[in-house]
Structures are given as C-alpha cells and as structure tokens.
Amino acid sequence: MDQWLKRFRKAKPAKEFEQVLVPGDPERFMETDRRKNGIPLMQAVVEDLQYVAERFKISPLV
Amino acid sequence: MERIYNYEQLWLFTKNVFISIGCSEEHAALAATGLLRADLRGIDSHGIARLSGYIRLWEAKRANATPDIQVIHETPSTGVVDGDSGLGLVVAPFAMDLAISKAENIGSGWIAVRNSNHFGIAAQHAMKALEKDMIGIVMTNASALVAPTFSIERLLGTNPICVAIPAGEEFPFVADLATTTAANGKLEILQRKNQQAPAGWIQDKEGNISTNPHEIKSGGALLPLGGDREHGSHKGYALGAIVDIFSGVLSGANFGPWVPPFPAFIPVPDNMPGKGIGHFFGAMRIDAFRKADEFKKRHGSVVEKIQKSETCEGI
Numbered sequence: 001m002d003q004w005l006k007r008f009r010k011a012k013p014a015k016e017f018e019q020v021l022v023p024g025d026p027e028r029f030m031e032t033d034r035r036k037n038g039i040p041l042m043q044a045v046v047e048d049l050q051y052v053a054e055r056f057k058i059s060p061l062v
Numbered sequence: 063m064e065r066i067y068n069y070e071q072l073w074l075f076t077k078n079v080f081i082s083i084g085c086s087e088e089h090a091a092l093a094a095t096g097l098l099r100a101d102l103r104g105i106d107s108h109g110i111a112r113l114s115g116y117i118r119l120w121e122a123k124r125a126n127a128t129p130d131i132q133v134i135h136e137t138p139s140t141g142v143v144d145g146d147s148g149l150g151l152v153v154a155p156f157a158m159d160l161a162i163s164k165a166e167n168i169g170s171g172w173i174a175v176r177n178s179n180h181f182g183i184a185a186q187h188a189m190k191a192l193e194k195d196m197i198g199i200v201m202t203n204a205s206a207l208v209a210p211t212f213s214i215e216r217l218l219g220t221n222p223i224c225v226a227i228p229a230g231e232e233f234p235f236v237a238d239l240a241t242t243t244a245a246n247g248k249l250e251i252l253q254r255k256n257q258q259a260p261a262g263w264i265q266d267k268e269g270n271i272s273t274n275p276h277e278i279k280s281g282g283a284l285l286p287l288g289g290d291r292e293h294g295s296h297k298g299y300a301l302g303a304i305v306d307i308f309s310g311v312l313s314g315a316n317f318g319p320w321v322p323p324f325p326a327f328i329p330v331p332d333n334m335p336g337k338g339i340g341h342f343f344g345a346m347r348i349d350a351f352r353k354a355d356e357f358k359k360r361h362g363s364v365v366e367k368i369q370k371s372e373t374c375e376g377i
Contacts, residue, residue, distance in 0.1 A: 001358050005232040024236030030104035038066040039101045045111045052114050056082035
C-alpha cells in the first residue's frame with residue numbers, strides 16, 4: 001500500500017497544479033490545520049447554537 | 063462572517079447538548095466526537111451546523127436519545143442491527159464495532175442497519191477499521207434529493223460510500239464520496255451566497271440542466287455523479303442505487319423516496335416500507351488475504367533494506 005500511495009502522491013501534476021492527491025488527503029490536511037488553529041463557524045451557525053444553549057440552559061459558546 | 067472556536071470547546075458544548083436531550087454520558091461523548099469529526103475534516107455541512115437539526119428531530123420524537131440498539135439477525139460474518147430510532151452517531155459506532163469484531167473472528171464482518179438516523183460523515187466510522195489493520199467500508203442512504211438519469215422524480219439521497227484502507231508509513235487511503243456530482247452541503251453554500259452552480263449539479267423540475275442553486279427548493283433535483291447521460295450520470299445513478307439497496311433494502315430500513323427527511327419540519331413520507339434510515343458497514347481483515355505488514359509496506363522493501371545495509375557494510 002505504501003508503494004501504491006507513494007506512486008500516486010508523486011504522480012506528475014498538470015501545469016496548473018502543485019501536487020497530486022490521494023483520496024482522504026484534503027480532509028487530513030484540513031484536520032491537521034483545524035486541530036491546531038481552531039474551527040471557523042459561520043455567524044448563522046453560532047446564533048443557532050446560542051439558541052440551543054438557551055433552550056437547554058447550558059453554558060453558551062463564547 | 064466567521065468566528066473561530068477550538069475543538070475541545072465545541073466538543074464539550076456538543077456533549078452537553080446531547081446530555082440535555084437525555085443521552086447517557088457515554089453516548090453523548092460518542093455522538094459529539096462523531097459529529098465534530100466532520101468539522102475537523104472540513105465537511106462543515108455534516109458537523110456542528112447540524113446539531114440544532116438533531117435537536118429538532120428529537121423534539122419531533124423522530125430521534126431517540128436512549129435507544130435500545132439490538133442485533134436482530136446474525137451469522138458469523140453478517141448481521142442486521144435495529145437502531146431503535148437512535149442517533150446515527152450512536153448507532154453507527156455500535157454497528158461498525160460489530161462488523162470489526164466479526165472480522166476479528168472470521169476474517170470479515172458485514173452489518174446492515176435499519177431504524178437509524180443521520181450518522182455524520184461516513185469516514186468517521188470506516189476509519190475505525192484502520193486501527194485494526196482492516197479495510198472499512200461504510201454506506202448510508204439519505205432522504206431523496208437526487209433524480210435517476212432520465213427522471214424528474216427525486217428517488218435517491220446523496221448516498222455516500224466510504225472505503226478506508228490502512229497503510230504503513232504513508233497516510234491511509236480514505237475515499238468518502240457522495241454519489242452525486244456535488245454533495246448537498248456544497249449546494250447549500252451556493253444558496254447562502256446566492257451564487258450560480260456549475261452545470262451538471264442540478265436540474266429544474268422539468269429535467270432541464272440548471273445553474274440556479276435554489277431550483278432544488280422548487281421541484282428540482284440534484285444529479286447523480288456525472289451530471290447527465292453524456293457524462294456518465296447513469297454510472298452515478300447506479301452507484302447511488304447500490305448504496306440505497308445495501309443500506310435500505312438489505313436491512314429493512316426505508317429506501318428510495320421513503321427515506322425520512324432530516325429536517326424535522328418536513329413530514330415523514332406516507333406508507334413507509336421500512337424503519338428509519340439505513341446504513342451498511344463492512345470490515346475486512348487484511349491478514350485474511352496476506353500478512354498485514356506485507357500489505358501495508360512497500361512491496362520488496364524488506365529486500366531493499368537488506369541490500370542497502372549490505373552495501374554499507376561492504377564500504
């Protein structure tokens with residue numbers, strides 16, 4: 001599997017691309033970034049969650 | 063506008079919400095971890111943005127916070143699980159664990175699930191197999207938004223398939239894909255921003271290719287992977303159908319247009335043929351085929367290492 005993955009990750013990219021990916025790579029990059037730098041939530045989602053917090057009287061997100 | 067939160071903060075909040083609806087401590091933690099994995103992996107439409115939707119399903123008595131999850135049929139390699147209307151985030155780990163334990167015993171395990179709800183992202187469950195040197199396979203059906211090729215009727219969900227394959231030193235292979243050209247979450251983003259969709263994502267109520275993302279709310283449909291017949295949409299339709307049959311028909315869950323919708327304000331369909339939504343889980347032990355180390359590592363790497371070390375000694 002390592003050989004398979006290496007071969008595909010090292011595939012020659014087309015000129016407008018830097019790198020060829022294997023399924024799961026974009027999600028993994030994102031996970032590394034968000035564990036370190038946090039998860040952005042849209043304002044509408046935050047408001048929705050504040051409503052949920054009030055509904056159950058639990059500490060809201062700050 | 064966006065605000066940034068750290069994972070632990072969102073996890074604790076989510077767990078507290080699940081405890082508030084009556085989930086056990088253990089189930090609440092499991093559900094929070096499962097849900098937030100979507101946010102971590104950038105599948106924002108399937109993460110904490112759905113939490114209030116889960117609450118509304120619970121309020122509508124369509125999601126059970128204290129399910130009695132049962133194995134209702136089984137053989138050494140297969141089983142059917144009834145999720146008792148539990149959160150899919152709780153039912154799915156139960157079923158995946160069962161598939162893994164069957165694989166540990168006899169090589170592979172295959173579990174069909176009925177009477178469940180939305181389970182977050184498929185990869186969260188399939189990747190559990192990786193730790194055990196197994197291949198994980200996960201599918202689920204979902205409420206109908208997708209028209210089969212040549213149809214104007216919405217009969218399939220976005221019906222994802224995930225296959226996770228372990229590796230040695232490389233990062234694993236984890237394919238998690240909706241069987242539509244675009245996942246519904248991507249369409250929702252365009253709806254919010256009032257932007258046009260690329261051709262091939264959706265059609266209007268008469269079956270014309272459309273680029274208006276709001277078309278889906280006025281009788282339009284998402285298109286199977288490929289978009290139209292010329293671009294192979296019949297293959298996407300076939301993939302989505304396979305997922306629906308494995309998840310819905312094999313388990314005794316609902317299928318096709320009868321899969322209950324996620325938004326609690328949309329009534330459940332009449333004359334539902336099964337129970338809840340359906341999932342399918344598989345686990346295959348690598349060493350049921352060849353030695354796990356051999357599979358995971360580069361073929362011939364052991365030989366190569368020996369050759370290298372000999373050269374060094376020779377110098």
